[in-house]
Amino acid sequence: MEPTTYTIADIASRTGLSYDTIRYYEKIGLTPPAKRRDNGQRTYDSIDLERFVFVTTLKRTHMPLKEIERYMAFAGDRNFEKSYEVLHEHKLRIVAQMAEMNAALEMMNYKLDYYENMVSRMKNLSVREPDSADETRQSPDFVGSDRPAR
Template identity: 40%
Template sequence: MDQNEQRTYTISEVVEQTGLTADTLRFYEKIDLLGSPERGGGRQRMYTSVDIGKIRFVSHLKRTHMPLKKIREYIRRYNEQDETGCYDLLDEHRQSIERQIDELKETLQIIGFKLEHFQEIKDGK
């Protein structure tokens, strides 16, 4: 393979690497979360490692409850090279994740307290 030639991946290979379904990848493409990949023989989608990196990043944002609308806005700003807009969106999302973590820690403490209580009951204390 030539240095300038980049390896491409089929949709099934991307599914295997990202854990997303082919339907999800097609949906993300349809709603402009992901650009349409190059097409190979038989019009088969051919993804690059750059595409896979973008897909993984979108997956992280989605997994941390960033709404698709916000992800789409981030992608648009990224494509427009609006670094300030990208920064602002990611910083806002970081703050949201930190709040989620705090809420989860609080819930974990309550569950821990309840478990201790039930263990004491089981132990006859």
């Protein structure tokens, strides 16, 4: 069963955030001030945990902290239209980043296939004597023009 309250250590272990980052997020208003026990120790509830998880997710998608602050202010004011706009704009940036990453991954896979093929060819050549010195030059790709045609 999940605890009803969390310590700063619990929040840190569930989000990967450092204690200092958790305190900083509280200081700048990304989270409401933590409740305190009699001994002064911070306590958080499940809503606080969800907020930290969401902020961490936004940071991992490269949303600037100022933009997260802006979103949190709109959400706190229950300005649903502006909250939607901020998140939608960020979603569009994520989609563009994913397209760039997919293109880079496609190129990387092409290069890896090319070099894997070349390693295999070179191993095959080393197993038998080449018929001629030119046999090691398989194609123009061997000298670096291994970029896929677009």
